[in-house]
Amino acid sequence: MAAVAIPQLHPAARDTSSAPARTRSRTGNLLSTGSKLVKRAVRESRFVPTEEFDLGRSTVELLGSSSGGGATSFESPRRSIDTARSEQEPGVQSRDVGELAWYDEHIPTGGLEAQPYAREPQYLLSYSRSSLNWEALVGSLLSATAQGSLAHASSSSSDKAPRHVLDLGCGPTPFWIMAQAIEPGWEKTQFVGLDVAPTSATIPLPASYDERVSFIQHALPERLPFQDDSFDHVRLSFVNLALREQDWQVVCEEALRVLVPGSTLEIVESDHHALRHRPDPSIDSTDPVDLLFADVLADRFVNPRPLTLLPSTLIMSGATTLRSTGRISLSMPAPVNDVSPSPDSASRPAAAHEPLARYVSGRSSTSTAMHTHETAVVLHAYADRWASSSLGLAKAAVGARRRARSVSGRQGSSLQSDTSAAERDMQHDIEAVEDVVHAWADDLRSRANLASLVTSRLGWEPAFDVALAASLETALETSSAGLREVETHRALHEDVFGEPDVELERRWQQMDFARRDAEADLAVVRSRLEHSSEHEDILGGLDFEVFVTNAPVSR
Known part of the structure; x- marks a missing residue:
């Protein structure tokens, strides 16, 4: 069986004299043990030379022992928080859980769920369940009729499906990989999920799953830890908020580099839009929510309109035959006269998405993939997504505004010498922004009116x-x-x-x-x-697009 490409660790990481215990995280349980992956990787020798990597930045989770019965352990610079909770072997000095944990957890007031954030703030959003569920929900709706991949929508047999697939930015819970690995025709496909966050998959999986799936912890803007021509298909989905605008060029070039010539790169992305009630469009720029996102995205150099950026970036990176679905625009909530399918419909229409066509700037999709009852669910999930990341948004906004004042000279002599007073002021500002986020989310939930949806659709x-x-x-x-x-x-x-x-x-x-x-x-x-909402105005639209391109045949 062909091995999944896994980078070698630096020789310094192989010092067996003080090797830590072999541990099992949730990732380790998913893969049975890391040793199988290490053995297969060694046998196939499909690595990038170790001197190309700086292990101080690049992180890989390889858990388990080496072949030959030795006690050698491979330790990555960062390890999953669950690894820290594992039992140590006798005779090995235990390590502080705080040294190994990758997340910091914030418990907001009001009975909301915990908000886990990376200790190094590389990502704006929290890793809470609500935040992750948003991408899983939208991704599943967009790919519901394409067997998970528009680039291989007709791959119903194993001879047509790609053999080696890389999911860049797969997230802590790799929803797409776990769903795609059991699709008909993909039973022999090898999957690699890559994300800066440690992967923790806890759902029951088929017995053959661990032989075909691997996860690597690595930052997206850095050089990918794979040789050229390692994969038949590479996928990116909803990673824009984790990237600066200038990072897209590097990510696209690296994705094309590791692709076999002529094979496919698929990108699923959305423009950023703050859904909210707009009674007077002439004062949009002064709304607290719009100002919040404008300050945060500008400070982090995040382009809120990646759908206009990606085509030119892909072409400049060397991609060929660029195709797309066209712009899929969803009004939120959908118009009340939208015709929804009956609750007992056996399946969706066969063509919920337009087929891929040659990319044309500004082309709109005529997809009817979503209906009124679905947009209510999406709107509610959208509100939960931002509410569950209120602290991250608030800290980012307050920090951006303070830096802007400092650069413009407006803070100058007004800077407080009392550190504790300055910290209190900052905490007060953060709490004020959090209140804005939660008030906005509450308004969106009331407009989604899920209670009416459940009552009318299920008859409860x-x-x-x-x-x-x-x-x-x-x-x-x-x-x-x-x-x-x-x-x-x-x-x-x-x-x-x-x-x-x-x-x-x-x-x-x-x-x-x-x-x-x-x-x-x-x-x-x-x-x-009364099964009806008093809110009938359109809060805005969510714009998505799926791009599919090919790696150049000649380098």
Whole structure:
């Protein structure tokens, strides 16, 4: 069986005198042991020479022992957080978990899920479940009718499917690889997932999976740890927020370098757009959410419109026969007159996407891949994605704004000498931006109105909302009656004594607040029960495009 290409480690990493214990992370469990991959790699000798790599930056997870029964262990500069939790062999000095952990975890207020971030802030978003689910959801919808790859949509037999596939930026949970590895026709394909974050795949997998899948921890903008002509297919999906604009040229050149001449490179990407209610387009530039993203993306040199950047970048990198789906634009939420398929539809239409065609700038796709009920789910997932990364967004925005003020000279003499005071101010600014992000996400969720979707599509009786509405109606009647009684006593007191009573005024304010609070909550619950949303305006659109090109036949 042909081996998956895995780079060799520097000879200094092979010192067996003080070798750490053999450990098993979740990645190790996925691959059974790292030793099989090491043996196959040694047997096939498909590495890039080690002198081309700086191990201080390039990281590879190779867990396990060498062949021949020795106790040699291969240790990467960084290891998965789960590796730190593994049991050490007897006689080996244990290491601090904090030294091995790759993530820092932030627990936001309000009962939200934890937000794990890389200790080195190479990526703007958190690695939380909500953040990862967004890309998995959109990626699955875009590729639902193409068996996961538009470049090989007709590869229903093993002689047509690529034999060696590289997924660049596969993420901590490699959704596409895990789905594609079991597709008909791809049973013999070897997969390599590469990402700067350690990969942790925990779902049950077929028995043959570990022989065909490997994961490598490596930064995308750096030289890829593979020889030329190592793969038959390379894929990138939604990596723009992790790259500076100038990094795209390097990434495309490296992707084409490791491809067999004439084989395919597939890129699935989207433009950035902050979905929100826009009552007055003339004041868009002053909206806090728009300002937030403008500051963050400009500070990190991230191009918010990669779909206009990629074609020229691919051509300059040497790619040939550029094709694309055209711009797939999804209104969020979809128009209310969109015709949705019935809940018991056996399958999607056979052509949910336009077939690939020669790339033409500005060409729009006529895809009908998504319907109203699906866009509600996507909108809700979009809100969860940004809410789950609120701290990363807030820190990036505050840092960008402070750097901009410092460069423009507006901070100069106003810089505080008191370090603790400066830290308090920064924390206050971060919390203020987090509040903006969460308020924005809450508004998007209310417009998505998933409760109505679940009720109408699945026919579930919303027992909780029914009980909640009854309780709120009772609370509203009670507070309204109490308010009328207090108003009567307050008017009588003023008639008798000629001045208001302080205690009655306080009680009136309390009852009035309770009444208004119950009214607001009841309006939200009734909106859900009526299976309709009061928000019918379009918040904007999400633009996607799939590019497929070929590596040059002659280098």
